Amino acid sequence: MPQRLDVNDPLFPHAFQALLGMKRETTDEVNDAVRAILDDVRLRGDAAVIDYTTRFDHMTIGADGLTIGADEVDAAVASCPRHLIDSLEVAADRIRAYHARLVPQDMDYTDDTGVRLGARWRPVAAAGIYVPGSQAAYPSSVLMNAVPARVAGVKRIAMVVPTPGGVLNPLVLAAARICGVDEIYRIGGAQAIAALAYGTETVAPVDKIVGPGNAYVAAAKRQVFGTVGIDMIAGPSEILVVADAHNDPRWIAADLMSQAEHDSAAQSILITDDAAYADRVAAAVDELLSRLPRGAIARQSWSENGAIIVTDDLMQTAPLIDSIAPEHLELAVTDPDALAARVSNAGAIFLGRYTPEAIGDYVAGPNHVLPTARSARYSSGLSVLDFMKRSSLIACDENSLRVIGGHAISLAEAEGLGAHALSVAIRLDVSGD
Amino acid sequence: MPQRLDVNDPLFPHAFQALLGMKRETTDEVNDAVRAILDDVRLRGDAAVIDYTTRFDHMTIGADGLTIGADEVDAAVASCPRHLIDSLEVAADRIRAYHARLVPQDMDYTDDTGVRLGARWRPVAAAGIYVPGSQAAYPSSVLMNAVPARVAGVKRIAMVVPTPGGVLNPLVLAAARICGVDEIYRIGGAQAIAALAYGTETVAPVDKIVGPGNAYVAAAKRQVFGTVGIDMIAGPSEILVVADAHNDPRWIAADLMSQAEHDSAAQSILITDDAAYADRVAAAVDELLSRLPRGAIARQSWSENGAIIVTDDLMQTAPLIDSIAPEHLELAVTDPDALAARVSNAGAIFLGRYTPEAIGDYVAGPNHVLPTARSARYSSGLSVLDFMKRSSLIACDENSLRVIGGHAISLAEAEGLGAHALSVAIRLDVSGD
Incomplete structure (x- = not known):
């Protein structure tokens, strides 16, 4: 009870x-095991990934077997009942429509001092999507991760999904096809996170890794954070x-x-x-x-x-x-x-x-990848924002620099940062230079 | 050269x-040292914070000395040249104006199937702001961290700043005053991050910790991520x-x-x-x-x-x-x-x-806390978004649930999730129940 x-x-x-x-x-002992796997994949690349896949997923593959090709996806799609493909397409359409409304607006304006300011959003260049295998190989998770990436404008999406014993839900591949994800690897666990973060001979490194997984995947994501971005620890x-x-x-x-x-x-x-x-x-x-x-x-x-x-x-x-x-x-x-x-x-x-x-x-339509373990106190569900980053824009001309530059000089001098102060002053001819 | x-x-x-x-x-050996400090503060609270402050900041304080009170801030503000207070106020105003434009819009709409959908942004309840001490005790960093939190609507802001040898730049306290930050602790390093994340007798825990720091602070932020949110590893x-x-x-x-x-x-x-x-x-x-x-x-x-x-x-x-x-x-x-x-x-x-x-x-106006070490590939500068989180909203009535519910039932059944399917079907009277 x-x-x-x-x-x-x-x-x-x-x-x-x-x-x-x-x-x-429990992740205490998991962390050490994960650290060893990450180091090994960074050092040995594909060979390490293959070893761990053999050990953990009980399957023998060569480097050429790491990739799930278009033929295999075709066959999987053909094996899926039509009504389920239809439902996946309805789901993808609705997820797309909702997330399109979350795409942030750029801004670019000139304020009353003549300083031009802006914020510009761009997609990450390459995203890695982790799709859990075995008991949680859910096609819906493929949609929830890949559709927002597509809506954000991510050009390269690399998907990893473990296939324990060689078994994979064909609907997972059908979902990938619906999202236009055609770079797919049959790997999982910490070794897949390592491959996405550091790259191997077969897998080019990505900029951001998203998607839920077990304790090993969570620990691996935490450890590669900084080398790549991650969404959250699910x-x-x-x-x-x-x-x-x-x-x-x-x-x-x-x-x-x-x-x-x-x-x-x-x-x-x-x-x-x-x-x-x-x-x-x-x-x-x-x-x-x-x-x-x-x-x-x-x-x-x-x-x-x-x-x-x-x-x-x-x-x-x-x-x-x-x-x-x-x-x-x-x-x-x-x-x-x-x-x-x-x-x-x-x-x-x-x-x-x-x-x-x-x-x-x-x-x-909204995402089902959501903050767990009380992290909704400070974080949000997966969205297009996880696949984009913002650059701020600043442009002064001589006049506007003159309007606000004096304050920058004063504060830089107060902070003891002489080159900061000089870089403004020298442009305004107010320094001793 | x-x-x-x-x-x-x-x-x-x-x-x-x-x-x-x-x-x-280099952070390898730093990680172990930081882990010990975090564990100790979690276990012993204020006593541990005081011990580390004595050791690392070379100053003797009691628990009642951890807090920087209003009197001390008053005195600091009074000691600052007026023109620097003015410059800080101009800076704060400009940072506020820029960040106000970055506040995300809520949305709430009903789509053509009759499903109501939305996204709602709320501030985190409590934010901790780390301000580096010693060679990098910059009042400008106080503004850059605290103003966006205020603009986001954060009710409680707790600031920590180490004061090695008891020395603190009075402009740091003046900047805190300008931002309305009145909860300030004279602590730093991993012990300050631990206090903010886990709480002590003196410091109530926060939901999110932001602000740059040295390698120890960065390692500590990484390790407490999950217990609290963090902005980035600077x-x-x-x-x-x-x-x-x-x-x-x-x-x-x-x-x-x-x-x-x-x-x-x-x-x-x-x-x-x-x-x-x-x-x-x-x-x-x-x-x-x-x-x-x-x-x-x-x-x-x-x-x-x-x-x-x-x-x-x-x-x-x-x-x-x-x-x-x-x-x-x-x-x-x-x-x-x-x-x-x-x-x-x-x-x-x-x-x-x-x-x-x-x-x-x-x-x-834009933030000076920005992604370093190539992380601009996937992350953004500090902004109001770091102090807010989004809840998605979904509302169906019987009719709209009937329009889209069948697809949910199909996909749930395909994923082997019987209760998921049932929770929709039972409301539509389409199950065997």
Whole structure:
């Protein structure tokens, strides 16, 4: 059974802090293993990548087998049911439309001192996309990573996806095809991150690596940060559902389990204002767990990491929500907008009783790569902004430099930076030069 | 003398790659030292912070001395020359005006399927600002970090600044006052980063830490990333000046030295199309070095890390510039806009002969905290965006869920995620439930 917390329990603050502090990942020994893999790939290139792929993915490949070619993608696409290709295309179109609205505007203006100022956004030249394999080889993740990169204008997209035992979901390749991603490598883990960051004989290095992965991938991304950019350190998935007693408990149970079924380390939390309703949801979860294909995973997640919090007034829960800073926040209440307006920290907010979180995982349009582990306090879901960077522009002429330059000279001298001061003064003929 | 490279030298590609690969930081042994400090502060709080401050900053303080109070700020402000306060205020106003234009717009719209979608930006609740002490205790850095946080709407800003030997530039406190920053601690190094990330008895934890620092600060920021957000890993400063022979060589020499004087690890590079002009700039640098207050530092930077690249046609240098991905790019050429349009990777671009880099360090308006060490390939200067995060908004009603829900069900089933599929189907009465 999940934890049960009541805000009126004198011990609630303690229990809530313990819930916030729950560690659902262990990365200590992982870091050392990852460091060795990164160093080895940097040193030995393809040979190291092949060794680790043999060891971890239980498959024998040569350097010419690292690449997944167009023929293989053709065959995969041909093997996919037409209705699923259609659904992927609808999803890609909707993700494209949403992300196109997030493309930042350049600016270029001259202010009242005559100084011309601007900001100019450009795409990164090359992006690497990590697509998890095995239990999480999701075609939807390909779309969520590759479409924003395309919308941003990234010219080169290199995708890596491990194929343990040589097995790969053909829909993953179909999704890549739909996004126009044609540079694909059958590698994963820290060795794939290393190949993207440092380059090998086969894989040219990229400028930025995005995409979720397991603890090894997360550790590898953290370690190569600086050599390349990364999006975020993704942890296990989370959902916080705020639901009043007017919801069908089976709907809410399905929503809670839709995160729990991802991973036994996932976390599903319900906040409700009705203890009897909490019981009905818990019962509906139990009933559902016996029928789910991934019921064992979901059951473990729910019993180990799940929580039900009973409170007095759902409209007063914003501080709790902000402390949890959930990846997914579902507001199944009568006035979801009023509650949403009070909330600051959430990766994505699902408003109302007819907006299950899963709709955002596939076809709503916004990204499903979202900040986990309370990082919604300071970070955002993946978007075109992750594939672009901004240069500021400054242009003075002699007149405008004269208007503002004196302040620069004063401050530079106060900071003891003589060349800074001189570089302005010499242009204005106000120095001793 | 700095390196001299000629694009027509057959060995140029090799020499240029070596220039790009130059490591100007060593952090290997630093990482272990930093890890120990972080662990100690997490465990012992204020006591550990005080111990490290005693050891590294050579000063004895108690827990009540960690905070710099309003009285101390008052006294510092009173001791500053009025014209410098004025210059700081002009700078703050200009930084505020520029960054206000970078505040992202929220969006909220309903698409043609009836699905309501949005994106909502909110400030982080608490930001920590690291201000370097000793040789780099710059009031301008306070403005560049704190003003964007204020413009973003951050409610709590906690500033840390080490005061080695008890010494602090009063202008740093004056700058904090101008930005309305009144929570200030006299601590620095990894111990200050730890205090901001984990909290101590005196320092409440923040959500995001920004600001440049030395190798220890950079390593500490990297290690606490995930517990809190960070802006970037700032390395030594860099400038790339592209200048034709029509520039006064003394102007260009001053610009090159304005980065070199920051730090012996700083890097100044000149690209010009005239070998004789390159000689004139080099001679002007030599003449200047003998007169600069920080000439010894600048001389070491220039001789160890500086470079002059002679090329045929400055308008063809964009690929070189993009490979260098400089923090500061100065285009002292006849048509700077035409060249800038070809460049993708640069933290800030200074257009034309009358725009020395130093004007951007103080009063132009854009930020002077910019990506170093080639990270302009994938990242941007500090801005309001670093102090905000975006939540996506999704709202379906029964009708719009029916329009797009079928695709979500299909894809969820194809991914083997039964609860995902069910959470949509159950609301549409299309499941067996």
